[in-house]
Amino acid sequence: MKLLWAILALPFLLTLNSQAQLDTPLQDNPETPVKKEVVPTIPETIRILKRDIRNAALGNASSFEVGIAPPPPDVSNLGTNINYHDGAVMESTHNVYIIWYGNWNGQPATTILPQFIRDISGSTYQDINNTYFDNSRHITGNLTMSTQIFDSYSQGTSLSDAAVTNVVSRALNNGLLPTDANGIYYVLTSADVNETSGFCTIYCGFHTRATLRSTDIKYSFVGNLDRCGSGCEWQQISPNGNVAADSMANVMSHELSETLTDPDVGSGWYRTDLSHETGDLCNFNFGTTYTAPNGSKANLALNGRNYLTQQLYIDSGTGGCVMSYVPITGLCYNAYVSNIGFLGFVCDGDVGGTVHQSRSMEGIEITAPSGYSVCYQVYASGIGWMSTVCNGGFAGTQHQSRQIEAMKVWFTAGSGHVEYFSELSNLFWTGPSRDGQQTGTTGQSRAMEAVVIRAFH
Numbered sequence: 001m002k003l004l005w006a007i008l009a010l011p012f013l014l015t016l017n018s019q020a021q022l023d024t025p026l027q028d029n030p031e032t033p034v035k036k037e038v039v040p041t042i043p044e045t046i047r048i049l050k051r052d053i054r055n056a057a058l059g060n061a062s063s064f065e066v067g068i069a070p071p072p073p074d075v076s077n078l079g080t081n082i083n084y085h086d087g088a089v090m091e092s093t094h095n096v097y098i099i100w101y102g103n104w105n106g107q108p109a110t111t112i113l114p115q116f117i118r119d120i121s122g123s124t125y126q127d128i129n130n131t132y133f134d135n136s137r138h139i140t141g142n143l144t145m146s147t148q149i150f151d152s153y154s155q156g157t158s159l160s161d162a163a164v165t166n167v168v169s170r171a172l173n174n175g176l177l178p179t180d181a182n183g184i185y186y187v188l189t190s191a192d193v194n195e196t197s198g199f200c201t202i203y204c205g206f207h208t209r210a211t212l213r214s215t216d217i218k219y220s221f222v223g224n225l226d227r228c229g230s231g232c233e234w235q236q237i238s239p240n241g242n243v244a245a246d247s248m249a250n251v252m253s254h255e256l257s258e259t260l261t262d263p264d265v266g267s268g269w270y271r272t273d274l275s276h277e278t279g280d281l282c283n284f285n286f287g288t289t290y291t292a293p294n295g296s297k298a299n300l301a302l303n304g305r306n307y308l309t310q311q312l313y314i315d316s317g318t319g320g321c322v323m324s325y326v327p328i329t330g331l332c333y334n335a336y337v338s339n340i341g342f343l344g345f346v347c348d349g350d351v352g353g354t355v356h357q358s359r360s361m362e363g364i365e366i367t368a369p370s371g372y373s374v375c376y377q378v379y380a381s382g383i384g385w386m387s388t389v390c391n392g393g394f395a396g397t398q399h400q401s402r403q404i405e406a407m408k409v410w411f412t413a414g415s416g417h418v419e420y421f422s423e424l425s426n427l428f429w430t431g432p433s434r435d436g437q438q439t440g441t442t443g444q445s446r447a448m449e450a451v452v453i454r455a456f457h
């Protein structure tokens with residue numbers, strides 16, 4: 001069980017930045033686990049419970065499931081080379097809280113880093129995280145730079161992992177910061193503070209979670225990277241004129257993406273075979289850079305400021321490290337499922353249908369973003385491919401107990417792509433498919449239970 005993820009701080013890796021590195025994970029080994037909890041988290045417990053319930057249900061498999069060996073139920077490979085493990089992601093707009101630990105008096109970081117959070121909120125960079133979803137909704141790239149506080153060495157200058165947790169819990173217990181299950185907390189330590197579990201030697205930062213004040217609190221540690229020199233700092237002239245802050249922005253972005261996609265560490269999204277989360281897969285991989293006015297390298301311009309921040313792994317196409325994702329909003333769909341009927345419209349990457357309820361989708365309506373026209377076709381059991389319908393028409397059947405087993409969706413007007421994933425009985429989430437490709441199966445009597453559909457440029 002991984003409790004901490006580290007950004008590897010080995011200088012030799014700093015030679016690896018190139019666009020050709022898309023599929024080469026820049027090694028980011030998990031730090032030696034510090035087992036803060038030996039009891040599984042609530043989400044982990046629920047995940048195990050769900051798996052057991054599902055396995056029990058498979059023992060009573062209905063006819064269409066006979067002969068299909070259930071794969072490991074908690075791992076889904078979407079064809080994007082990153083796996084979903086059935087737990088929650090962080091879905092809505094999040095408050096970001098910063099605890100400036102130690103002495104940050106007069107440090108430009110206190111200006112640059114909150115501005116970085118504000119600048120990336122809602123950006124096409126942050127929207128890369130929008131491509132991740134759980135069994136109900138998707139992540140949004142929106143953040144609110146909320147409260148910042150200062151902690152003047154309440155735990156001294158040499159912090160263990162437990163002391164970092166104490167920094168957060170102290171802030172919550174004293175009411176200095178709200179206890180926010182939906183929040184993202186950063187503990188940023190000044191250059192005279194060490195973190196003894198491997199800061200600078202093994203990692204530049206980490207994210208984890210702890211139950212504090214009965215709440216699942218997600219927090220990250222990022223130290224002043226001047227302490228680590230070339231171990232964590234890419235260049236010695238940086239876009240905002242402060243190497244420590246610019247380097248910390250990069251690490252904060254890495255941890256932010258991972259906190260959103262794997263908030264409870266080990267139950268959300270990570271590549272199973274490598275045990276790499278989203279940030280790890282593109283660690284210190286900056287893609288195409290340009291030269292900022294002061295001569296430094298940058299790869300992201302937001303609101304007139306330049307940053308050098310790592311690419312993020314995208315859950316689209318075949319995956320990879322990218323700097324932007326441009327969603328098209330307003331694509332909505334209404335799943336019709338067995339024994340319930342219409343579930344109501346959801347949009348833009350949220351989940352239509354049900355997961356882990358053994359309910360088949362029997363039909364669907366899809367409406368296009370304004371300026372677009374969308375058509376779709378479903379494969380229904382006992383019928384096969386049904387005729388194409390468009391723009392809100394109903395595809396499938398009602399009251400015939402016919403499951404949808406496959407689907408195709410495409411735009412007939414408007415520029416951009418439509419991409420879709422399906423959750424299939426005994427296969428969990430698969431995909432993605434796009435622009436008229438088939439999702440789901442034919443000839444396997446496998447029900448489609450849920451879909452995620454979204455559009456992008």
Ligand SMILES: [Zn+2]
Pocket residue numbers: 005006007028254258277279280
């Ligand atoms: Zn990481």
